[in-house]
Amino acid sequence: xxxxxxxxxxxxxxxxxxxxxxxxxxxxxxxxxxxxxxxxxxxxxxxxxxxxxxxxxxxxxxxxxxxxxxxxxxxxxxxxxxxxxxxxxxxxxxxxxxxxxxxxxxxxxxxxx
Amino acid sequence: xxxxxxxxxxxxxxxxxxxxxxxxxxxxxxxxxxxxxxxxxxxxxxxxxxxxxxxxxxxxxxxxxxxxxxxxxxxxxxxxxxxxxxxxxxxxxxxxxxxxxxxxxxxxxxxx
Numbered sequence: 001x002x003x004x005x006x007x008x009x010x011x012x013x014x015x016x017x018x019x020x021x022x023x024x025x026x027x028x029x030x031x032x033x034x035x036x037x038x039x040x041x042x043x044x045x046x047x048x049x050x051x052x053x054x055x056x057x058x059x060x061x062x063x064x065x066x067x068x069x070x071x072x073x074x075x076x077x078x079x080x081x082x083x084x085x086x087x088x089x090x091x092x093x094x095x096x097x098x099x100x101x102x103x104x105x106x107x108x109x110x111x112x113x
Numbered sequence: 114x115x116x117x118x119x120x121x122x123x124x125x126x127x128x129x130x131x132x133x134x135x136x137x138x139x140x141x142x143x144x145x146x147x148x149x150x151x152x153x154x155x156x157x158x159x160x161x162x163x164x165x166x167x168x169x170x171x172x173x174x175x176x177x178x179x180x181x182x183x184x185x186x187x188x189x190x191x192x193x194x195x196x197x198x199x200x201x202x203x204x205x206x207x208x209x210x211x212x213x214x215x216x217x218x219x220x221x222x223x224x225x
Binding site: 004006009030031033035041042043044045048088090092097098099100101103104105106 | 144146148153154155156157158161163169171172203207209210211213214215216217218219
């Protein structure tokens with residue numbers, strides 16, 4: 001199946017600063033989902049993007065789906081300590097049904113107060 | 114309060130023993146999944162079930178087995194054939210294939 005790559009693997013951010021994490025697929029995705037996993041916790045669904053070029057916002061988080069539907073980004077403004085965790089993107093595997101999601105390795109975010 | 118319950122939270126076993134991880138959901142979801150998470154890696158799909166009495170292999174099914182006799186339950190057995198069973202196991206469910214996944218709290222399995 002296709003691979004979903006995330007960069008960077010680690011993001012160390014000063015509180016109050018902005019940062020962006022990127023998700024790239026080798027093939028076109030029908031949709032992309034983002035999840036957040038707090039340390040010691042389980043992944044929690046954040047958002048799903050379906051349309052080419054789609055942009056969705058959740059307070060300080062902005063999610064974007066690329067025009068070619070092969071990449072996505074998550075931008076966080078004014079980072080807070082509550083943003084600590086690992087952010088995963090996931091998309092359906094090529095040639096498979098939508099049940100088989102391929103997860104990226106995640107971007108682990110730490111925040112310096 | 115709807116959700117997914119995984120038990121136990123921590124599990125310790127000796128090498129060569131089979132072990133079964135429990136997963137129950139009361140969300141009335143048709144689909145259920147088992148993922149494995151290792152440090153520094155994303156989630157890898159072990160098995161999934163689109164509907165009761167049916168399941169398919171995921172990307173790393175070797176050494177694992179599942180059953181789906183009831184809509185609410187999707188237990189995972191880690192057999193002695195699994196070469197590296199120590200990991201964090203996450204169960205999830207979704208309404209349909211394109212619906213978001215709801216995860217349980219996970220079971221951390223240690224095999225020595």
